[in-house]
Amino acid sequence: MAQEKTGIITFKGNPMTLLGPDIKVGDAAPEFRVVDNGLAPVTLADSAGKVRLITVVPSIDTPVCDTMTRKFNQDAAALPDSVVVYTISLDLPFAQKRWCGAAGIEKVKTLSDYQERSFGLNYGLLIKELKLLARAVYVIDQQGKVAYREIVKEVTAEPDYAAALAAAKNLV
Template identity: 45%
Template sequence: MKRTFGGTPVTIEGEEVKVGEMAPEFKAINNDLSVYDSKEDRGKIVVYSVIPSVDTPVCNIQTRTFNEKVGELGDGVKVVTISVDLPFAQQRYCAAAGIDNIATVSDYNGHDFGRKYGFLMKENMLLARGIIIVDKDGKITYTEYVPESGDAVDFDKAFEEIKKLA
């Protein structure tokens, strides 16, 4: 799939993951600078909400929407928003925006998630926009790779898939 950022084509590092595959394990950085290890979320339905930066309007909408709706998804669902924003910026954003129902993690240090899931844009080292849903057994059940990073994800399709699993 061709992807763009601001209308300009970008090169994606890594391969897109596919429905039915086991979700690759990865590490990122929590807002308190501790290590986030994806394998710790096994046994839960995990939604990876992937954004370029919390400081942009579309990313703000995506993050706020998941934060608001997560309560409707059930106790066994965890939403993890991933960007390459520094943990300090994510923490500041979450405090200012009242984001307290979802986790935010940073992929800035090594880009482990971006490369393993096919989201890292080589030209600007940001993550492209999308959603990955992983079931309790660690299998990918839904993917959305948005062709233009400035466009919104399809919330209806994502929530439909989550409700099937929850």
């Protein structure tokens, strides 16, 4: 049974429950298994030795998630190749691929946690009531430690883009 955490996030002002552990800065980043737009598995280990900027959205097809992914895609263009940028959601890979094509997303790699929900459960971001992922940003260093974490308090709000990008840049 997954650990339940309350008092961390709200959705439209209503308190929500997160399932999974409370991963903090300094912790070893948990492994996960998600799939890319072609249904190929992607794990944390696949990007070992690189800085990972992982943005997490409830659904890519909603206005705030759309804005967030476009903003990180734009800002990621200035990051060196030693930084990988992932956006993870529970959207089906086919929907992610269609959205990315329409939005011109090239630097951010969209990944789907729909099969196992291992990212959501391992990072403590699966919203019990909605069966969606909470909005969050993680930066994981080259050694696999969490260097930055923001779980956005209100699911419909945007993250602190500048702080997340600064955390990633400080590691390269």
